[in-house]
Amino acid sequence: MAIGAATTQENRSAATPARPIYAATLPANLRVSSVTLQPRPELTTLPEGLRKGEIFQRRAALKKITVQIAGTDLHYYRPQLLAKLQTKYLPLPEHGLQDRRSGEIFYPNFDQGFFASDYRKLDPGFFVFVGAANFKKLFANDNIKHSFLKIFLWTMLWACGSVFLTFSVGLILALALNAKKLRGKVFYRLAFIVPYSIPFFISILVFRGMLNKDFGIVNEVLSKGLGLVGISLSNINWLGDPLWAKVSCLMANLWLGFPYMFLITTGILQSIPPSIYEAAQIDNVGRWPQLTRITLPLIMSAVGPLLVGSFAFNLSNFVGIYLLTGGGPPMMDSNTPAGETDILISYTYRLAFEGGRGQDFGLASAIAVLIFIIIAILTFINFKYSGMLKDRKASS
Secondary structure (H helix, E strand, O other): OOOOOOOOOOOOOOOOOOOOOOOEEEEOEEEEOOOEEEEOOOOOOOOOOOOHHHHHHHHHEEHHEEEEEEEEEEEEOOOOEEEEOOOOOOOOEEHHEEEEOOOOOOEEEOOOHHHHHHHOOOOOOEEEEEOOOOHHHHHHHHHHHHHHHHHHHHHHHHHHHHHHHHHHHHHHHHHHHHHOOOOOHHHHHHHHHHHHHHHHHHHHHHHHHHOOOOOOHHHHHHEEEEEEEOOOOOOOOOOOOOHHHHHHHHHHHHHEEEHEEEHHHHHHHHHHOHHHHHHHHHHHOOOHHHHHHHHHHHHHHHHHHHHHHHHHHHHOHHHHHHOOOOOOOOOOOOOOOOOOOOOOOHHHHHHHOOOOOOHHHHHHHHHHHHHHHHHHHHHHHHHHHHOOOOOOOOOO
C-alpha cells in the first residue's frame, strides 16, 4: 500500500513526502529512512497491495495509525494521502470556542442555539427549546408575516387553480371525445395522454426553455402571429415578472395535469349505463339538462375524493414550482429568502437550505408543521367524503 503525505488547508504546514511503503506486517517502531511508524496495539498488520476501495472501507482502522515524518505526526486523510490533522476550534472555559487561525472567540447563545462572536455565528448550531417562538414569529413579526401571508394566499390560489383548470379541461375533452359519431377516438385519446407519459421534470424543463424571454418559442410565435394582424408585442417576461410567472406556473401545470383528469372522467363516462340517457330522451330531456342533472352529478360523486387528493398534491408540488421558476422572481419587500411564485413547501426549502444569512431550520420546521396540519385536514375531509371513516357492520 503506497502512502504519501499532504497537509490540509487549515494548517497549511509543509510536510515532507513519505516514501512508498510496501509491507504485509508492520512491527512496532519500524523505521524506513526518516519515516517512523507507531501502530496501535489493535492494528499491527495490514494486507499488502490494498486498493483504494479497500483502503476506504478500512479508513476507521487506518486513522488509528500515527506516522512521524521529520518530527511531525501525520494521520490518514484519504487514500494514498497523509495529513497533519487538528481541530479547527479550541475549547475554552464557560463552553467557549476559539478559532485556531484567527483567534476569534465564540460563545454559545442558548436563546438561538448557535456559537456566535461579535461578527458572525457558526453553523450548524445546537438544539435549544424555544417553545412556540417560531410560530409566533410567523404571525407577529410584521416583515415575516407579510411574506408568509402572500405565499400562503398564492399557495391556495395555485392549488385551487391547478385543480380547477386541469379538471375542467380534462372533463371538456372527455365529453367531446365521448360523442358516438366522432371518428378517430382512439387516436385523439392517445394524443391527449402523451403529456402524461413524459416524465414530469423533463416537461417542466422544456417549458422553462419555451418560456424564455429572449429565445423562447412562445414569445416568438406570439410576436409573429400578432404581427400578421398588425399588432406589435414586446417579449413577455414569462419567468421574471411576478404576474406572468404565476400564469406560467398554472399553464405548465395545466399541460401536465389535464391528461390525468381526462383519463379519470373518460372512465367514469364510459361506466354510466346508456339506459339512463335513453330514459331521459323518452321524457324529452335536452342535452344540457342531461349534462347538468345526470352526467355532472355522477362524475362529481366519483371524482370528488380525487379532486381533494389532487388539491393536497398541488399544495406540496415542490418540483413543479422549483424547476420552472425556482420560486422567483424575488419578493422585494421580504426579509426572508422568498419569491413571488414560492408556495409553502418551496418557501420552507429556501428557509432551511438557501438562506443568505444562515439556515433557519426552526422557522422552516414551523411552516412544515402547518403544511402537515392543512394536508391532514384535507385527508380527513377526503376520507369522510368517500365514506372510508364509516364503520362497516358485518352482515348477519
